[in-house]
Amino acid sequence: MKKGLFFALLGTLCYSTMLLCSKLTKEVPSEILVFFRSLVCVILVLSLIWKNKVTIKTSRIGLHVTRSICGFLAAYAFFYASKHMPLVNALLLFNTTPLFIPIIVFLWHRNNISLTRTVALIGGFLGIALILKPNFSFCMTASIMGLLGGICAAFSHTAIGPLSKTDAKETILLYFFIGALFLSAIPTAVNWQPIGDVKLWYFILLTGIFSGGFQYFMTKAYSLVKAPYVGSILYFTVAWGAIFEALIWQKLPDIWTILGSLLIIGGGIFTLFEKEAKPAIVEEK
Numbered sequence: 001m002k003k004g005l006f007f008a009l010l011g012t013l014c015y016s017t018m019l020l021c022s023k024l025t026k027e028v029p030s031e032i033l034v035f036f037r038s039l040v041c042v043i044l045v046l047s048l049i050w051k052n053k054v055t056i057k058t059s060r061i062g063l064h065v066t067r068s069i070c071g072f073l074a075a076y077a078f079f080y081a082s083k084h085m086p087l088v089n090a091l092l093l094f095n096t097t098p099l100f101i102p103i104i105v106f107l108w109h110r111n112n113i114s115l116t117r118t119v120a121l122i123g124g125f126l127g128i129a130l131i132l133k134p135n136f137s138f139c140m141t142a143s144i145m146g147l148l149g150g151i152c153a154a155f156s157h158t159a160i161g162p163l164s165k166t167d168a169k170e171t172i173l174l175y176f177f178i179g180a181l182f183l184s185a186i187p188t189a190v191n192w193q194p195i196g197d198v199k200l201w202y203f204i205l206l207t208g209i210f211s212g213g214f215q216y217f218m219t220k221a222y223s224l225v226k227a228p229y230v231g232s233i234l235y236f237t238v239a240w241g242a243i244f245e246a247l248i249w250q251k252l253p254d255i256w257t258i259l260g261s262l263l264i265i266g267g268g269i270f271t272l273f274e275k276e277a278k279p280a281i282v283e284e285k
Contacts, residue, residue: 003224004220004221004222004223004224004225004229004230005221005225005229005230005233007217007218007220007221007224008217008218008221008225008230008233008234009233009236010213010217011213011214011215011216011217011218011221011233012214012233012234012236012237012240013236013240014210014211014213014214014217015210015211015214015237016237016240016241016244017206017210017240017244018037018206018207018210018211018213018214019237019241020241020244020248021203021204021206021207021210022203022207024203025200025203025204025207027197027200028193028195028200028204029191029193030075030076031076031184031187031188031191032188032191032192032193032195033204033207034072034075034076034180034184034188035181035184035185035188036204036207036208037204037207037208037211038177038178038180038181038184038208039181039208040204040205040207040208040209040211040212041173041177041208041211041212041215042174042177042178042181044208044209044212045170045173045174045177045212046174048170048173049170049171049174052168052170054168054170054171055168055171056171056174057171058166058167058171058175059166060162060163060166060167061175063159063162063163064163064172064175064176064179065175065179066155066159067155067156067159067160067163067175067176067179068175068176068178068179068180068183069179069183070152070153070155070156070159071152071153071156071176071179071180072179072180072183072184073148073149073152074149074150074152074153074156075149075180076149077145077146077148077149077152078146078149080142080145081142081143081145081146081149096125096146096147096150097150097153097154097157097234098121098124098125098154098232098234098235099121099125099150100150100151100154100155101154101157101158101230102117102118102121103154104151104154104155104158105158105226108158117229117232120232121232123263123266124232124235124263125235126260126263127235127238127259127260127262127263127266129260130256130259130260130263156176157218157222157230158222160172160218160219160222160223161222161223161226164219164222164223169216169219169220169223172219173212173215173216173219176215177212177215218230221233238260
């Protein structure tokens with residue numbers, strides 16, 4: 001179990017670094033960034049498949065497609081929310097993903113939500129609220145989009161467990177990124193803008209690499225540990241973000257940010273004290 005949570009922690013670091021790189025490409029439209037991020041990841045995954053001689057055949061094409069669509073919708077729902085409300089509010093709504101994971105697991109697999117996990121999730125959510133100090137007077141449509149993004153992301157994460165029963169992690173990643181590549185191709189063509197700054201291409205490449213790292217480590221984590229346990233670790237993304245701001249922009253955290261980070265980290269560690277879980281793989285009915 002601890003090995004799976006360690007992979008999840010590495011995944012959160014990759015995800016936070018990916019967001020840092022995307023923040024440094026603010027001149028690039030999000031749909032174009034999503035397209036090239038997916039393209040880079042497809043190339044990286046194909047190289048892994050060639051190196052490890054992994055088959056890409058699957059009997060779960062329907063679940064792969066559903067997961068790709070959910071991941072794509074989550075990204076664009078978050079983008080919509082971030083454009084129509086303060087960014088801190090959008091981030092708070094996006095980080096509701098771990099709260100939805102136990103609910104989806106319960107509805108999908110009929111796994112009970114333990115008291116330990118409930119406490120960890122509540123603590124993590126309160127930590128995010130302390131760090132972001134959100135103003136809840138935002139547009140209702142944007143808030144609904146943000147919540148839908150959290151739900152879609154939660155389903156995308158939860159689907160990894162059943163897929164890992166029959167497919168290799170490289171196969172799961174390939175179908176996910178190919179789906180995102182095709183889904184983002186049309187909006188990219190419609191809103192295409194030339195990118196002349198070499199530095200922007202550098203950050204686009206890094207965005208793709210760290211996105212691939214996030215998906216790789218999270219796929220490993222979900223194949224070893226139940227989804228709700230991994231979901232608790234996702235809160236670390238906010239803590240990493242606070243560290244990046246302090247190091248790059250010299251924005252030192254205030255007392256609320258420190259308390260929030262302690263709640264986030266504490267919530268993740270708290271799950272380690274629960275009885276070890278079996279891998280998040282279930283028999284498909």
